[in-house]
Amino acid sequence: xxxxxxxxRVVDYNVKVRVKPDQTGVDLANVKMSMNPFCEIxxxxxxRLKEKGVAEExxxxxxxxxxxxxxxxxxxxxxxxxxxxxxTDETVEPLAVAKLLKxxxxxxxxxxxxxxxxxxxxxxxxxxxxxxxxxxxxxxxxASKVEIADGKATVxxxxxxxxxxxxxxxxxxxxxxxRLNEPRYASLPNIMKAKRKPIDTKAPDDFGVDIAKRLDVxxxxxxxKREAGIKVESVAELVDKLKNEAGVI
Amino acid sequence: MTVLVIAEHDNSALNDATRAVIxxxxxxxxxxxxxxxxxxxxxxxxAAAKLDGVAKVLHAEADVFASPTAxxxxxxxxxxxxxxxxxxxAATTMGKNFMPRVAARLDVMQISDITAVESADTFVRPVYAxxxxxxxxxxxxxxxxxxxxxxxxxxxxGGSASVEDLGASSGPFKxxxxxxxxxxxxxxxxxxxxxxxxxxxxxxxxxxxxxLDKIAxxxxxxxxxxxxxxxxxxxxxxxxVGQTGKVVAPELYIAVGISGAIQHLAGMKDSKVIVxxxxxxxxxxxxxADYGLVADLFQAxxxxxxxx
Numbered sequence: 158x159x160x161x162x163x164x165x166r167v168v169d170y171n172v173k174v175r176v177k178p179d180q181t182g183v184d185l186a187n188v189k190m191s192m193n194p195f196c197e198i199x200x201x202x203x204x205r206l207k208e209k210g211v212a213e214e215x216x217x218x219x220x221x222x223x224x225x226x227x228x229x230x231x232x233x234x235x236x237x238x239x240x241x242x243x244x245t246d247e248t249v250e251p252l253a254v255a256k257l258l259k260x261x262x263x264x265x266x267x268x269x270x271x272x273x274x275x276x277x278x279x280x281x282x283x284x285x286x287x288x289x290x291x292x293x294x295x296x297x298x299x300a301s302k303v304e305i306a307d308g309k310a311t312v313x314x315x316x317x318x319x320x321x322x323x324x325x326x327x328x329x330x331x332x333x334x335x336r337l338n339e340p341r342y343a344s345l346p347n348i349m350k351a352k353r354k355p356i357d358t359k360a361p362d363d364f365g366v367d368i369a370k371r372l373d374v375x376x377x378x379x380x381x382k383r384e385a386g387i388k389v390e391s392v393a394e395l396v397d398k399l400k401n402e403a404g405v406i
Numbered sequence: 407m408t409v410l411v412i413a414e415h416d417n418s419a420l421n422d423a424t425r426a427v428i429x430x431x432x433x434x435x436x437x438x439x440x441x442x443x444x445x446x447x448x449x450x451x452x453a454a455a456k457l458d459g460v461a462k463v464l465h466a467e468a469d470v471f472a473s474p475t476a477x478x479x480x481x482x483x484x485x486x487x488x489x490x491x492x493x494x495x496a497a498t499t500m501g502k503n504f505m506p507r508v509a510a511r512l513d514v515m516q517i518s519d520i521t522a523v524e525s526a527d528t529f530v531r532p533v534y535a536x537x538x539x540x541x542x543x544x545x546x547x548x549x550x551x552x553x554x555x556x557x558x559x560x561x562x563x564g565g566s567a568s569v570e571d572l573g574a575s576s577g578p579f580k581x582x583x584x585x586x587x588x589x590x591x592x593x594x595x596x597x598x599x600x601x602x603x604x605x606x607x608x609x610x611x612x613x614x615x616x617x618l619d620k621i622a623x624x625x626x627x628x629x630x631x632x633x634x635x636x637x638x639x640x641x642x643x644x645x646x647v648g649q650t651g652k653v654v655a656p657e658l659y660i661a662v663g664i665s666g667a668i669q670h671l672a673g674m675k676d677s678k679v680i681v682x683x684x685x686x687x688x689x690x691x692x693x694x695a696d697y698g699l700v701a702d703l704f705q706a707x708x709x710x711x712x713x714x
Contacts, residue, residue, distance in 0.1 A: 168534070170669070173537060173668055174534045174537050174538060176537075176538050183533075183534060183537075183538050195650075250515050251506070251515070251516070252509065252510060252513070252514070252515045252516075255510060275650065277534070277535065277649065277650075278533065278534060279533050280518070280519065280532065280533055280534070280535065280649065281516070281518045282502050282506070282518060282519075283506035283509070283516050283518060284506075285506075286476060286502075286503065286504070286505075286506035286507045286510070287506045287507065287509065287510035287516075288510075289476075289507060290480060290506070290507040290508075290510035290511050291510050294580065295475070295477055295579070295580035295581035296476055296477070296503075296507070296581065297581070298476070298502070298503050299499060299502075299503075301643065311584065314499075315499070315643050315644070316499040316500070316586075316644075317498050317499045317500070317595075317597070317644065317652070318586075318588040318589060318595075318644060319586070319587050319588040319589045319642070319644050320586070320587045320588075320642075320644075321473065321583070321585075321586045321587075322584040322585045322586070322587075323475060323581055323582065323583055323584055324581065324582050324584050325580065325581045326580040326581070329580075329581075334643070334650075335633070335636070335637070335643065335650060336636070336637075336643055370515075370545075371514070371515035371544065371545050371546050372515055372517065372542040372543065372544055372545070373542065373543045373545065374540060374541070374542055375524075375528060375541040375542065375543050376540075376541045377533075377538050377539070377540050377541070378538070378539050378541070379538070379539070380532070380536055380537065380538065380539050380675075383675055383680075383693075383694045385692060385693045385694065385695065385698075386680075386695055386696035386697055386698065387696075387697060387698070388687075388692070388697075388698045388699070388700060389697050389698065389699050391699075392699065392701075392706055392709040392710050392713055393709075393713060395681065395697055395699050395710070396710070396713045396714065398697055399658070399679070399681070399697070403658070403679045403696065403697075405601070405657050405658040405678070405679050406601070406625060406658065406714070
């Protein structure tokens with residue numbers, strides 16, 4: 158079985174981004190970039206499925222600038238087998254990403270596409286679901302547990318009230334939530350080895366996909382700031398303030 | 407212009423999140439219809455018909471809608487969209503699951519998790535864990551939108567809409583519901599509670615969360631947690647407040663032993679009053695707290711319990 162894992166290069170999760178003064182976006186100059194944390198979890202899960210003998214090959218794909226190759230190398234160093242870079246300097250919206258991934262899926266014919274539930278830059282949480290719709294495949298989003306056997310995937314999902322388990326016929330799209338696994342660090346020998354693994358570079362045009370944007374960004378602004386309040390000295394003072402000043406208890 | 411709102415419910419009661427979505431729909435303008443898809447959910451359809459501002463309720467009954475998969479919702483909603491200019495749902499795990507599917511089928515770029523409606527085609531949404539607010543104008547003919555329920559007022563009752571029965575969407579489907587394990591609690595649901603008390607890594611263990619439980623019971627509060635506490639295995643993931651968990655905006659939010667990482671703040675900084683209890687006076691949580699108490703939580707919590 159082949160697993161396709163799309164990965165995204167995003168601002169590192171420890172970075173607090175700043176809005177540009179001209180309100181055209183956020184300042185990404187000289188900011189540390191990393192693989193989106195949910196994508197790392199997806200790569201890890203694919204590798205575990207390979208280690209269990211469920212999967213034979215893991216193909217990672219990224220859509221982004223030339224530097225997204227580093228993100229692919231990270232995935233290859235973790236244990237993926239080969240990479241595909243769809244290179245573009247444009248901002249590609251989730252719908253266009255899903256269309257490109259559908260084209261890759263049609264070519265590669267994986268039985269599972271495993272990807273992060275959300276990228277921590279645009280926080281859209283759409284791509285996996287859109288891809289499933291375009292492929293007419295079932296989907297298991299926000300997975301905290303995945304079992305694959307007999308042409309079926311059993312996925313336990315993180316839902317608002319607790320956990321839900323669903324069964325999917327393969328092929329299927331699965332998106333990862335935080336508790337699915339803890340991604341490994343690549344070892345130095347594996348980082349060296351990853352340098353020799355193949356990465357195929359393509360362009361959106363090669364797939365005949367129109368990546369024109371559907372949403373115009375009117376402006377990007379700072380969120381309303383919250384001012385720090387006061388420090389209280391004791392629990393008694395706190396309770397008094399909450400009762401008599403704020404009136405919330 | 408006609409807007410379709412997908413109701414969120416548990417087959418017996420309408421979720422308050424739907425009331426917030428109705429308010430967002432009113433701001434877009436036009437007639438508002440509500441779709442209730444469920445199993446034995448007639449009561450929910452009646453409740454939806456009473457919502458202020460709703461012109462019509464569509465009620466779809468089927469076994470498959472008891473706990474619907476994204477596939478089943480997609481098959482029901484997408485064909486209905488011939489008659490609508492926009493479809494809205496709450497940005498809950500339910501809405502997040504099926505709405506992008508509908509968007510892709512309609513060849514529309516979804517607008518996720520909106521916090522404000524500027525006009526019928528322009529919306530504000532948080533990006534980068536709420537560290538930036540992006541105003542976007544959609545060029546698509548139809549709009550597919552998920553709404554952050556905490557930022558819109560909840561629509562009240564006062565309507566008397568007609569209820570129309572829909573045929574169920576037909577399968578066969580390639581995904582099916584197997585089972586559900588919902589957290590049992592007498593306390594209010596996290597996103598709907600007026601008071602939330604959350605614990606972080608400082609709680610040191612899952613057992614210590616009983617200190618929060620006691621206070622929550624006295625205040626009628628829900629109990630939440632930071633991602634660090636969830637990652638450490640203290641509590642289940644459905645406790646998680648933050649960028650990747652739930653977004654809450656209660657009257658009072660009490661953060662206990664939570665340092666205040668960016669991704670946690672993203673989930674609670676719209677709360678009306680924030681209290682932070684932390685022994686590290688440099689913790690970033692104090693920068694957003696209205697009332698900060700620098701103290702060892704293992705002393706402060708029993709005292710608080712006593713004082714209430």
